[in-house]
Amino acid sequence: MTLQERSSAYFSYQRYSDAYINQCANPLSTLDRYQGLLGHKKPLSLPQFYQEMTQTVGFDRFQNIYENLKALRQRIPYLDQNGIPPDVFMFLHDRIKGQDELTARFGWSGMTSVQTALLIFSLTPDTAFDCCYDTVQSRLIATYPSLQSLFQGLDIPSDYLFEIIDQAVPYKERATLQDAIKAYGLTPTEYSILLLLARGKTNKQIEDAIHISRHTVLNHSTDLFGKLNLDRNKVSSRTEAAIVALQDGLYPYQQLSLLPEVALVDNIKKLNEREYEVLCLIAKGLENKEIAKALNISRHTVKNHITAILYILGCSNRTAATLIYFLDEMRKNEVPQVGGDSRVIFEEE
Numbered sequence: 001m002t003l004q005e006r007s008s009a010y011f012s013y014q015r016y017s018d019a020y021i022n023q024c025a026n027p028l029s030t031l032d033r034y035q036g037l038l039g040h041k042k043p044l045s046l047p048q049f050y051q052e053m054t055q056t057v058g059f060d061r062f063q064n065i066y067e068n069l070k071a072l073r074q075r076i077p078y079l080d081q082n083g084i085p086p087d088v089f090m091f092l093h094d095r096i097k098g099q100d101e102l103t104a105r106f107g108w109s110g111m112t113s114v115q116t117a118l119l120i121f122s123l124t125p126d127t128a129f130d131c132c133y134d135t136v137q138s139r140l141i142a143t144y145p146s147l148q149s150l151f152q153g154l155d156i157p158s159d160y161l162f163e164i165i166d167q168a169v170p171y172k173e174r175a176t177l178q179d180a181i182k183a184y185g186l187t188p189t190e191y192s193i194l195l196l197l198a199r200g201k202t203n204k205q206i207e208d209a210i211h212i213s214r215h216t217v218l219n220h221s222t223d224l225f226g227k228l229n230l231d232r233n234k235v236s237s238r239t240e241a242a243i244v245a246l247q248d249g250l251y252p253y254q255q256l257s258l259l260p261e262v263a264l265v266d267n268i269k270k271l272n273e274r275e276y277e278v279l280c281l282i283a284k285g286l287e288n289k290e291i292a293k294a295l296n297i298s299r300h301t302v303k304n305h306i307t308a309i310l311y312i313l314g315c316s317n318r319t320a321a322t323l324i325y326f327l328d329e330m331r332k333n334e335v336p337q338v339g340g341d342s343r344v345i346f347e348e349e
Contacts, residue, residue, distance in 0.1 A: 030143050034086040037093070043083025053089070057096050064099075068092045075150050091144040091157065098158035107182040110155030113137060115188045118210055119161060122195040123168040125258055129210045136160065169252045176249035183248075190224045191250070197221065198242040198251050200260040239319045246326050253330070261324050267313045268328045275312070278305045282318050283325040 035041050038052055053065045069092060073079045079088070095110075102108040111119075117133035124132065139160055140151050169177055181191055196206050203221065207214045228235040228244045235241050242259065245251040256262060271279060274295075281291045288306070292299045306318065315321050 030087050030090050034090050038089075041086055043085050044089060045083060046080050049080070049084045049089065053093065056093055061096060064096060065092065068095060071154060072147075072150075075154075076147075085146045087144045087146050091147060094157035094159065095155060098162075099155070101162065102158055105178045106188075107185065108188055111158060111161065111188050112153060113140065113151050113156050115192075116156060116158070116161050118192045119188050120164045121210065122192040123164055123252070123255075125199065125255065168255070170254065173249060173253060177252070180248040180250045184227045184230075184250075186224070186227060189220055190227065193217065193220045194224055194228075194241060194245055194250060195255075197224075197238045198245050199255075199258045200238070237319065239317075239323055243319070243323050243326060246323070246330070256327065256330065259323075259327065261315070261320065261327055264314045264324050265327050265331060268324065270312050271309060275305055275309050278302065279309055279321060279325055282306070282309075283322045 031041055037056055044052060049069070050062070050065065054062055057065065072088065072092070099110050102110065113136050114133065117129060117136045120136070121127060121129040121132040136156075137151065140156060141148065143157075166174070186194065193206065196209075201209070203214050203217045206212075206217045225235045225237075225241060228241055235244060242251070242261075251259075268276070268279070277295060278291060281294060286294065288299050288302045292302045295302075309321060310316065310318075313321055313324055315324060
């Protein structure tokens with residue numbers, strides 16, 4: 001941050017007079033919570049800040065508290081000159097609490113506003129990335145007005161992200177999804193890329209949507225495929241990644257209709273009995289030789305069946321046929337939404 005930017009930040013950083021407290025953009029959710037924790041709405045001296053924060057989040061988090069405040073003081077050199085305002089205290093309090101929940105649920109240590117906006121964008125497909133980012137920024141500024149637009153590059157509180165995740169992923173699916181993210185060690189960005197790739201987005205489309213270079217998207221995709229490529233998986237393409245996401249609960253069920261292969265699922269009904277048997281064995285990962293042995297037919301006949309299956313399903317390879325098969329299996333066992341009603345993911349002809 002330049003000297004001019006720091007100076008501007010300082011002069012836009014207002015002392016917490018009673019009038020300013022009344023003008024705070026979100027006093028109910030910030031100042032009232034602060035008063036509920038500390039019993040007053042006054043700014044804090046530096047010693048008071050450390051005392052109150054350690055009592056609130058635990059003395060064992062002192063180093064974390066110190067590093068968090070240090071990062072803010074580097075951006076606002078005069079932060080504690082007139083006392084640390086309530087919303088700054090609550091920002092650090094909420095961020096530390098959010099980090100604990102992020103780690104417990106997903107294995108993530110923290111998320112920036114850009115990472116948060118990207119994950120929200122990947123979970124809310126009808127919203128543009130820029131809108132997601134603007135919403136995150138607006139909520140931050142409304143809740144922590146003293147910090148203004150200084151959130152860029154900082155890990156931020158995760159309450160809004162949790163709201164979106166809990167809306168997009170029903171309760172009964174949440175634990176499976178969270179465990180899978182931790183098991184594969186996916187970062188927030190890698191998981192976002194996985195959701196976008198599963199929906200059929202190309203690297204170019206992802207690049208255009210979230211304003212990063214195609215090289216960066218490719219690097220994230222390569223890292224993602226490497227992490228998904230465990231002993232039982234062979235992942236080197238978008239379709240193979242989508243299969244793993246479906247099998248392991250990484251993809252929210254209520255967004256299945258966004259996968260391009262959903263439009264082809266009804267074609268399975270057009271397969272004859274033998275073709276369907278072959279498709280089932282393909283989906284289990286059997287090679288032509290193994291399928292021939294299992295069905296007591298020649299490899300040439302298996303090859304002919306596979307050619308017919310791909311033509312009837314409207315796909316170009318075995319991997320895509322496997323994904324269509326898994327989607328059909330999920331259609332047969334539609335997961336009811338929390339609350340009782342079943343969500344119609346697949347439209348019947």
